Amino acid sequence: MDNRRIIAEVGAIPFLVTLLGSHDPRIQEHAVTAMFNLSIYDNNKVLLMSAGAVDKIVQVLEQGRTMEARENAAATIFSLSMLDDCKVQIGARPRAVPALVLLLKEGTPIGKRDAATALFNLAVYNPNKSIIVSSGAVDVLIELLMDDKASITDDALSVLALLLGCSQGLKEIRNSRELVPLLIDLLRFGSVKGKENSITLLLGLCKEETEVVARRLLANPRSVPSLQSLAAHGSLRARRKADALLRLLNRCCSQPHHSL
Numbered sequence: 001m002d003n004r005r006i007i008a009e010v011g012a013i014p015f016l017v018t019l020l021g022s023h024d025p026r027i028q029e030h031a032v033t034a035m036f037n038l039s040i041y042d043n044n045k046v047l048l049m050s051a052g053a054v055d056k057i058v059q060v061l062e063q064g065r066t067m068e069a070r071e072n073a074a075a076t077i078f079s080l081s082m083l084d085d086c087k088v089q090i091g092a093r094p095r096a097v098p099a100l101v102l103l104l105k106e107g108t109p110i111g112k113r114d115a116a117t118a119l120f121n122l123a124v125y126n127p128n129k130s131i132i133v134s135s136g137a138v139d140v141l142i143e144l145l146m147d148d149k150a151s152i153t154d155d156a157l158s159v160l161a162l163l164l165g166c167s168q169g170l171k172e173i174r175n176s177r178e179l180v181p182l183l184i185d186l187l188r189f190g191s192v193k194g195k196e197n198s199i200t201l202l203l204g205l206c207k208e209e210t211e212v213v214a215r216r217l218l219a220n221p222r223s224v225p226s227l228q229s230l231a232a233h234g235s236l237r238a239r240r241k242a243d244a245l246l247r248l249l250n251r252c253c254s255q256p257h258h259s260l
Contacts, residue, residue, distance in 0.1 A: 004041035013038065013051045020056040025065035032060050032072045039079040045086060054080070054090055061099040071111030074103050078114050081121035091128035098135045105140055109151050112144065116155035123159060129166035138163060138172040145182050153190065157197035164204040174205060180216045187226035192235050199230065199241040206248055214252040224249070 016038075019031035035053060038044045048054075057073045064070035077096065080086045090096050100122075103115040119137060122128045141156040163169030173179065179201070186198040206213040217223045224246070231242040 004038050004044060008038055008041070008044045008047050013044070013047055013053070017051050017053050017056050020053075020060055023065075025069070028060065028064065029066050029069040029072070032057065032064070032069050032076060036072050036076040036079060039076050042083070045080050045083050048080065049086060049089060054093060054096070058093055058096045058099055061103065062095060067106075067108065067111065070103060071107055071114055074100060074107070074111060074114040074118055078118035078121060081118055084125070087122055087125040087128065091122050091125060091131055097122065097128070097131050097137075101132075101135045101137045101140055104137070104144065109149070112150050113152045113155055116141070116144075116152055116159055120155070120159045120162060123162040126166065129163055130168045132159075133163055133166065133168045133172055138169065138176070142176050142179055142182070145186075146178070153186070154193045154197070157186070157190075157194055157201070161197045161200045161204075164201060170204070170208060173201070174209060180205070180213065181220065184217070184220050184223045184226065187230060188222060192238070195230060195234060196238045196241070199227075199238055199245060203241050203245045203248070206245060210248065210252060214249055217249060218253070 013035075016031050016035050019027055020035070022028045022031065035048065035057065039048055054077075057076050060069050061073035061077065062070075064073060077090060077100065081090055097119070100115045100118050104112055104119075107115060119132055123132055138160070141160050144150050144152055144156045160173060164173055183198040183202050186194050190198055202213070202217070206217070227242045227246050227249075230238045231246060232239070234242060
């Protein structure tokens with residue numbers, strides 16, 4: 001951390017910001033990589049924002065001369081967005097979120113993960129949720145759940161679970177026909193974190209459209225046994241949510257006018 005602090009203190013940041021616009025791919029790549037490394041030190045995050053780095057970083061994220069430069073720009077946004085003030089300022093840049101969503105489509109698995117993590121950080125600030133949804137993130141994230149090569153299932157689920165918290169996100173997620181079967185499979189085969197977020201999504205959908213989602217869950221013979229297993233043996237968070245979802249399904253089944 002001392003080197004990161006010293007490099008910033010001697011005035012390197014404004015020069016690096018200028019070099020982000022270099023026409024030489026290697027110089028641009030080295031500059032954005034250096035900026036990412038400097039941003040790991042929290043005090044430097046503020047200095048980078050003050051130096052007007054964000055707009056230049058977004059330009060590299062959109063149109064960087066190499067994929068590695070674009071992906072390191074996403075990593076820098078992910079790092080900067082750990083600070084609450086930075087979440088607000090980055091979300092206010094109209095091109096920042098669409099550029100992250102584009103990298104979700106086009107990047108390598110590492111780049112996709114950095115873009116997803118940056119979107120997660122930004123979505124913690126509620127006003128950014130609708131911006132992320134309107135940039136087309138929901139469909140891309142659901143597609144990534146079906147892409148074994150991308151290997152970012154947990155990251156995609158984490159962002160979707162956050163986007164469920166805004167009306168626009170809930171609508172987009174609810175409109176997906178592929179999501180519920182995917183979530184049921186993840187209840188069985190996902191990681192601990194993946195199972196927790198899968199239940200979070202299913203529970204949120206079920207509370208919004210109880211009968212419709214309950215029908216789809218109960219029509220799949222694997223859903224209830226998977227929920228029962230998690231209610232008994234899952235993490236504390238998974239047990240609590242699985243139990244709540246099972247109770248909700250049970251109430252649906254017990255209502256005579258709901259022929260589930």
